[in-house]
Amino acid sequence: MNAIETHGLTKTYGDFTLGPLDLTLPSGCIMGLVGENGAGKSTTIRLLPGMTRPDGGAATVLGVPAGPDMREVKQQVGVVLDDVGYPGSLTATQMGKVLAAAYKNWDQALFEKYLRDLSIPTDKKFSALSRGNKMKLGIAGALSHNARLLILDEPTGGLDPVVRDQVVDILSEFTRDPSRSILISSHIVSDLEKLCDYIAFLHKGRLLLCQEKDRLLEEYGILQCDRAFLDSLPPEAVLGRRLTPYSVEALVRRDAAPAGAALRPVTIEELFVLLVKGDK
Amino acid sequence: MKALFLADLYQAKTSFKFYGVFIAVAAVITVGSSVSGEGNLGLFFPIYSILMASMMGMSLLQLDEASRWNLYAQALPCDRRDQVSCKYVVTMLCFGLVWLLFTAIYAVLALLGYMAWVQALFQSVLLLVMGLIAPAISLPPMFRWGSAKGRIIYIAMIVVLAAGLGAGAGAAALNELGVPALPGGIWIALGLLLIAALYAGSWALSVRWYEKREL
Numbered sequence: 001m002n003a004i005e006t007h008g009l010t011k012t013y014g015d016f017t018l019g020p021l022d023l024t025l026p027s028g029c030i031m032g033l034v035g036e037n038g039a040g041k042s043t044t045i046r047l048l049p050g051m052t053r054p055d056g057g058a059a060t061v062l063g064v065p066a067g068p069d070m071r072e073v074k075q076q077v078g079v080v081l082d083d084v085g086y087p088g089s090l091t092a093t094q095m096g097k098v099l100a101a102a103y104k105n106w107d108q109a110l111f112e113k114y115l116r117d118l119s120i121p122t123d124k125k126f127s128a129l130s131r132g133n134k135m136k137l138g139i140a141g142a143l144s145h146n147a148r149l150l151i152l153d154e155p156t157g158g159l160d161p162v163v164r165d166q167v168v169d170i171l172s173e174f175t176r177d178p179s180r181s182i183l184i185s186s187h188i189v190s191d192l193e194k195l196c197d198y199i200a201f202l203h204k205g206r207l208l209l210c211q212e213k214d215r216l217l218e219e220y221g222i223l224q225c226d227r228a229f230l231d232s233l234p235p236e237a238v239l240g241r242r243l244t245p246y247s248v249e250a251l252v253r254r255d256a257a258p259a260g261a262a263l264r265p266v267t268i269e270e271l272f273v274l275l276v277k278g279d280k
Numbered sequence: 281m282k283a284l285f286l287a288d289l290y291q292a293k294t295s296f297k298f299y300g301v302f303i304a305v306a307a308v309i310t311v312g313s314s315v316s317g318e319g320n321l322g323l324f325f326p327i328y329s330i331l332m333a334s335m336m337g338m339s340l341l342q343l344d345e346a347s348r349w350n351l352y353a354q355a356l357p358c359d360r361r362d363q364v365s366c367k368y369v370v371t372m373l374c375f376g377l378v379w380l381l382f383t384a385i386y387a388v389l390a391l392l393g394y395m396a397w398v399q400a401l402f403q404s405v406l407l408l409v410m411g412l413i414a415p416a417i418s419l420p421p422m423f424r425w426g427s428a429k430g431r432i433i434y435i436a437m438i439v440v441l442a443a444g445l446g447a448g449a450g451a452a453a454l455n456e457l458g459v460p461a462l463p464g465g466i467w468i469a470l471g472l473l474l475i476a477a478l479y480a481g482s483w484a485l486s487v488r489w490y491e492k493r494e495l
Contacts, residue, residue, distance in 0.1 A: 051354040051495070068491075074357040085352030087287050087343065089294040098290070102283035102356045125294070127347070151355075 001063050003027050003149050003181035004048060008057035011043055018043045018205040020057055025198065027148075028178035030171070032192030032213075033185035034272050035202035041185035042082055044202070045153045048183070049079055062149055075104055078142030082153040084134045088127030092120050092137050096144075103145035114140035114170075118163065131158035139167060143174065150174065152184040156191050164188070168195055189269040199268055203276050213268065220271055221263030223250045233258065240274030251275065281362040284353060288340050288370045295343060296336070303329050303378060307385060314389050323403055326382040330411040331438065333378040337371035337415055338434060342427035351495050364423060364486045368415070368479075375411045382407055405468050412475045414438070416482035424489035 003025045010019035018040035025031045033041045046052040048061055050070050059066040064073040086095050092115055100106040115122055118136040126134065135158055142150055150171070156164045168191055174180055186192050192199065193213070200210040209216070220239070223230070230241065230248050237256030242249045251274035257263060266274075306325035313325075344350040353363055386400035417437055422430025 046351075049355045051351060053494070068359060071357050071359060074355065077355070079352070079355035081348070081352055081355075083348055085348040087291050087349045088347040089291050089343070090287065094290045098283050098287045099356075101286050102358070 006059040010056040029197040030182040031198040032196035039202040040205040076148040078147035078150045080138040080152045084138035086126045092122045105146040111144035150182040193268045223252045284366040330407045333375040334411040334414045336374040337367035371415045416479045420485045423486040
């Protein structure tokens with residue numbers, strides 16, 4: 001069973017339209033959602049647990065259609081929003097009690113362990129916590145009820161590199177159990193590169209690409225060459241280019257590149273930037 | 281729903297500590313003014329306290345919207361009906377406690393001869409009606425259009441009520457109306473039934489509107 005499936009999912013806010021979105025996240029895998037601000041990452045994440053109603057298409061979460069009848073399946077889903085969204089006057093301890101009342105499988109000992117390991121103050125009001133501590137508390141809350149699926153919106157945003165690394169490790173550990181999956185959006189593409197099995201690129205509400213990370217890295221490469229050589233390439237081989245007075249770099253399909261062309265491996269960040277901004 | 285209720289109780293406890301102090305002061309003033317014969321204050325402070333208590337659901341909804349808890353709560357295993365119901369239950373709980381307190385005060389004052397029993401009964405019913413009307417009218421628009429617009433409607437309603445009653449004049453007018461004009465308490469019973477129906481209808485309307493709202 002797939003953890004998440006969307007078919008033709010659309011949502012319109014004013015002049016912005018997300019989709020149609022066709023995504024599949026197999027169980028046991030981690031999918032990273034990459035996109036610039038306003039690309040539709042948060043909207044996608046809110047559509048899945050039924051926090052926002054779609055205008056068209058359908059989504060399933062752990063086999064259950066997303067919408068008002070997700071009450072039971074939400075027991076198995078952990079969500080972290082970009083602004084977390086816990087009540088401002090509650091402390092971490094109180095929030096633990098609230099979440100314990102919400103989830104049948106709440107593991108208080110695990111929650112307290114995360115509070116300790118992530119150095120989250122337990123007696124400060126949520127509104128008085130730093131952005132990093134708010135996010136850490138959100139992650140601790142989402143991880144402490146034995147969820148089978150985590151849906152995380154920018155969970156590493158605002159965290160310092162050490163804690164970010166710690167969070168990435170916790171998330172990697174979470175998916176050791178093959179029945180667990182994660183959908184995660186982030187601006188910090190290096191985190192996604194470390195973590196994800198699948199990468200989905202969103203740009204202005206459209207899904208540019210959704211593929212296994214390793215296949216993306218195998219299929220595409222960066223060609224460094226001169227302008228004349230670049231112009232000689234078949235247009236379908238070049239997905240994006242970066243021209244400076246000193247160099248020419250192009251994102252190319254390895255299978256369409258001429259034999260003998262010197263290609264270097266592409267990073268996910270380069271892939272995204274060149275796909276979106278590369279002057280074709 | 282238990283989780284939402286617990287979150288609301290924690291928020292109410294930390295955000296409205298001053299309210300408990302105000303109620304205590306209002307209770308003392310009510311007793312003092314009734315014993316000394318200044319009956320107007322015996323109604324003004326209870327009404328004010330009841331209206332504040334009946335705003336609890338609205339105040340909590342406003343806090344939820346400010347922290348985006350109203351959005352996050354939908355990721356929990358509960359639905360929008362639970363979110364609405366929680367606010368109505370918390371309102372009834374807070375308002376109910378304050379109403380019980382002042383009803384008990386009126387009963388003691390009547391028992392000690394500082395107030396007529398009919399007046400005590402009438403004032404208690406008046407508090408009940410006022411305390412339930414305010415959230416019944418204000419909560420549906422708050423759930424439909426958000427707390428800011430809902431609060432404007434609430435304030436407009438208070439202005440209308442204040443204009444109609446006025447603390448002192450209202451109390452005097454109510455005394456002039458006199459409970460004996462209400463045969464066998466039928467009017468009181470009808471009024472209570474009406475207000476209960478209004479509250480229940482408001483609850484159902486809030487659920488319906490909130491389920492349609494785009495957050």
